[in-house]
Amino acid sequence: MSILPSTQTKTEALQQPGNPAAFAPSTALGQKDFLLLLTTQMMNQDPTQPMDPTAFVSDLTQMSQLEATAQLNQSVMAMTAGFQNLQVMQASSMIGKNVVAKGEVFSHQAGEASTIRLNTSEPLKDAKLVITNGSGVVRELSYPSLARGDTSISWDGKNAAGLDMTSGEYQLVAYGYNAEGDIKSVNSYVGTSVRSVSVEPDGSMMLTLATGERVKMDAVREIS
Secondary structure (H helix, E strand, C coil): CCCCCCHHHHHHHHHCCCCHHHHCCCCCCCHHHHHHHHHHHHHCCCCCCCCCHHHHHHHHHHHHHHHHHHHHHHHHHHHHHHHHHHHHHHHHCCCCCEEEEECCEEEECCCCCEEEEEEECCCEEEEEEEEEECCEEEEEEEEEEECCEEEEEEECCECCCCCECCCEEEEEEEEEECCCCCEEECEEEEEEEEEEEEECCCCCEEEEECCCCEEEHHHEEEEC
16 A cells, blocks of 8 residues: 555645745844845945945944844833733732722711811811712811811711711712911811722722722722
């Protein structure tokens, strides 16, 4: 029995489509190709008008700098991608954690006091903290003055009539007046938990809180 392929088999094998890309020359011009071009140019130069060696060195230096820049860009991109992956892994550990973050919405538990932290960049007087829900104003707390920096405020969970409010989400608005009499808003920081973490197109980390608010990572003041 013959082990040689038949004529028909040989013909079919020759007619099988190949992979042109596997044999296609590289389209990238590297330093080796650049040196080959320069060497060929020197071998075929006009003896009466030889090449300027200064121009040769300058071209070679520019080629080396271009390759170094391309390699540096690739390294920076790889480092950036690795850093973002590390950020995601670190931020994922925050899911379910209790945090104190900048926001205007907080969760209140009936029968318990809620602690709110106010922050102002300058001393204020006649400050007010207005607590509201879906039905309107629940309670308005007044303070003769607020010192610059953080001030902890405790709400006993009662409305203006002294009745305990039900559990749920409430909104905050805080403001006061500076020495010139201008009204100034006051930043509020509330306790909540982290529901999820996401990465924005610009690489920044965003936290979705239990209240539904989305804040940046740098808005978090405490983690527990």
